[in-house]
Amino acid sequence: MRRRPFLLPPDPDAPFPSPEHALRDPDGLLAIGGDLSPQRLLNAYRAGIFPWFSEGQPPLWWSPDPRIVFRTDGVHLSSRFRRWLRGCDWRIRADSAFADVVAACAHSPRPGQDGTWITAGMQRAYCELHRLGYAHSVEVFDGERLVGGIYGVAIGRMFFGESMFSAASGGSKTALSALARRLAGWGWPLIDAQVENPHLLSLGAESWPRSRFLAETRALVGQPAPVGAWTRSFGTMAAKELAAVRPP
Incomplete structure (x- = not known):
């Protein structure tokens, strides 16, 4: 008999099933239903699970195998792009335009995708996590224009990336590289x-067995780290600083 995803109960604190029970087809589908309350979302990320579904669907919860990760000291920028960065006057900040980054990610066209999984309800849910100090954005500005960004969820010393966008060529990889640089400096x-x-693989992403990813996640989410806005701790970074980052 074909296995089916686990049906989540209404209680937002109800535990998720073990990711080892996720389906192989479609890869990583684990559970269905529930809501996008902060409690449920944080419980999911701590367990290596994330929501991903389209408008009109119930929440779908995933833990694929393998899992794609970046080492924070391993984001690769090409020599050509680093040369371009040396003359770039973009500035990078954090948590100064979270809702704008999420909205831009939602409206960015994706090859092979019709519509977005970042629904209005999803946007509201992550903005609430941001208000609570768990969701963060890194923003790239050309003057006052937002030209790139990335957002995700931070628990302990683990960052779970959700989406990134470019409104100018190189905006998203600049945001990713800046995020990785700061996190590496913080010991994440x-x-x-x-x-x-x-695209992720070209930037240095690695494919890990889910078991390895889950073991690392369990250790990192349990490590102490401040909860709250990153605006001050991240500071303002000049994009040209990233030109000195060497490929792995």
Whole structure:
């Protein structure tokens, strides 16, 4: 008999099933239903699970195998792009335009995708996590224009990336590289990138067995780290600083 995803009960604190029970087809589908309350979302991320569904669907919860991750000291920028950065006057900040970054990610066209999984309800849920100090954005500005960004969820010393966008060529990889640079400086070793695509692999992402990812996640989410806005701790970074980052 074909296995089916676990049906989540209404209680937002109800535990998720073990990711080892996720389906192989579609890869990583684990559970269905529930809501996007802060409690449920944080419980999911702590367990290596994330929501991903389209408008009109119930929440779908995933833990794919393999899992795509970045080492924070391993984001690769090409020599050509680093040369371009040396003359770039972009500035990078954190948590100064969270809702704008999420909205831009929601409206960015994706090759092979019709519509977005970042629904209005999803946007509200992550803005609430941001208000509570768990969701963060890194923003790239050309003057006052937002030209790139990335957002995700931080628990302990683990960052779970959700989405990124470019409104100018190189905006998203600048945001990713800046995020990785700051996290590495803080002693955070990993960024979850969820599922594989060629662009992520070209930037240095690695494919890990789910078991390895879950073991690392369990250790990192339990480590102490401040909860709250990153605006002051991240500061303002000049994009040209990233030109000195060497490829792994």
